[in-house]
Amino acid sequence: MNSTIANALLVARREISVRARTRGFLVGLALSALLVAALPVIPKLFGGPDSYAVGLVGARSAALEPAARALAPGEQITLTFTRLPDERAAHAAITAGDLDAAVVDDGRLLADGDPPQELGALLQGAHRAVQTEQRLRAAGLDPARVTEAMRVPPLTEVSVSTAGGDSGVRAGVAMLLVLTLFFLLISAVTQVAMGVVEEKGSRIVELLLTSIRPGELLGGKILGLGALGLLNLVVVIAAGLGSALATGLAGDLPDGMTGIVLGALAWFLLGYAFFSALAAALGSLVSRQEEVSSVLTPMTTLLTAAYLVAFYAVTEPAGTLARVLSLVPPFSSMVMPVRTAAADVPVWEVGVAALLMLLAVAVVLTAGARIYRSAVLRTGARLRLRDVLPAAR
């Protein structure tokens, strides 16, 4: 038993050290991380910046600053204010791009074209508050009472959607998860099949199997390539979260993000175990790399079907299809993490889905190892499952 684990780890280490050095792996890792890191930046590019420079000309305008500063955090923007001697200086600074807008004492808001929408709204709000307060005081009301009356708490925002308060962002996160899980699963699992065929086609498997058992060889391969896939997933998630923090988007992330991430990792492992066992069994039927993709078709079809359902679950996390298939293995491995990201899912459903998936993984691993064991030494023409299964018994 001990030596079984030691042997599998030996095989896994070889897989990792050989594969991790290939250009394909490094490029894939860098590219996927970059892609995901770029995503939080995109809304920024289209939504404009969230820090603005505002010029103030004259004493009356200057009174705007505290009011605007008080409003800014609510809109999640930061403001910097500059005092300017006259309107000409404001003109020049705006034209040069140093200022986004400037407020002039006689009640005008200068900008290069229309002011940015959220900045305009904020300055108008601040202006209205300051003016209202001054006019009330001018009308002879007790300044203290005026200040008191002006302190209006904002409306509390409450969502009535079942998806929770941050459904937009959650859907985005879920969508990202679907894509990431799909691509990482399919690439890791294809690696397993290609590795199996490499060893079978080059006949090295005959040599390997004189010193270790087929289960150890297959297990080690699945373990090693799975570790690399998991590493890739962690890197992608870290890149996404890091970028979200850096761009200030992290505040928009749904509560329970940690749970969503950990869940995604766990479901990735389950899905990977299932599909890689399937891929290894199918891969062991052929001896040439050119035949890999065709022999993997049943598995790719299943995985793509899971992907499509998961994709649908992003938009309809509470739909019947999503609810049912999030319990059925192997669909659950992609649909459930997406559902939990997109909406709140009862814990018992997650538990049932995980249990069923674990059972399915056990069945597929056992059957896959059997098929592999009996097929991997039979080089030459492509084998059919029918050729292999009786011998496997």
Added chain:
Amino acid sequence: MLEAEDLHKRYGDTIALRGVALRVRPGEMFGFVGANGAGKTTTMRIVMGVLGPDSGEVRWRGEPVTAAARRGFGYMPEERGLYQKMRVAEQIAYFGRLHGMTAAEAKSATGALMERLGLTERAGDPVEALSLGNQQRVQLAVALVHDPTLLVLDEPFSGLDPIAVDALAEVLAERCRAGVPVIFSSHQLDLVERLCDSVGIIAAGRMVAAGPVEEVRAAEGRRSLRVVVRDPAPGWADGLPGEVTADGDGRQVLRTTEGDDQAILAAASRAGRVEHFGWEQPTLTEIFREAVA
């Protein structure tokens, strides 16, 4: 000592082995000879545990072979196989570890072996960048790295030039001297005769002869009488057993495995000048031809 007893194996309708037995003692070099399809590879795969026999048994040091015992064996399969993209030194060391060596042991054994086989300069190259001859050496290194207790090599000499043949023969002889039983298959009988202590001849899944080379050659009924007569009268051998062939220079050679040698000698003397007369042991090639015929 390695023993195989009454091995039977069939693939569908093809019967590959019909009761193969062999025995290789410590320090003995055993040549396994047979035509294509005779069952050599099947037998060696069964010894290495890659294939299970339908019936029969393989024993190592008197016990049925266990996985642990097999881990100590070294094997060169007929279908050579290496990781093409893996570096030479890493690959040899990896196999050392698969055979149960620690990382340090594997590393030092790999270094020594690469030195011995002239691979040191290629240590960091991927196997695919090596010439075929060097790839063969890596294949051999992979079989030897863990200092095997038994060596099983399937057609190790095929495709080698004469110098490489000698080099490989020397490496194998070295293992033998260290007390390791070595078994290799070949269809180059002269090579087997030159290198081996023992030989097994297999035809159509049956061992037709096995044992020390001298014993096999001397086996009863295999000796043949060779008579060389110069300028004999025509038809001198009519009525004598065996075959007569002309040897140019007016010589005729009679060969037979049966008959009264004294009567034959008398007949030959009457016919002409007898230049040679004697019972001879057959060469392995002759035994082999006879077995295959």
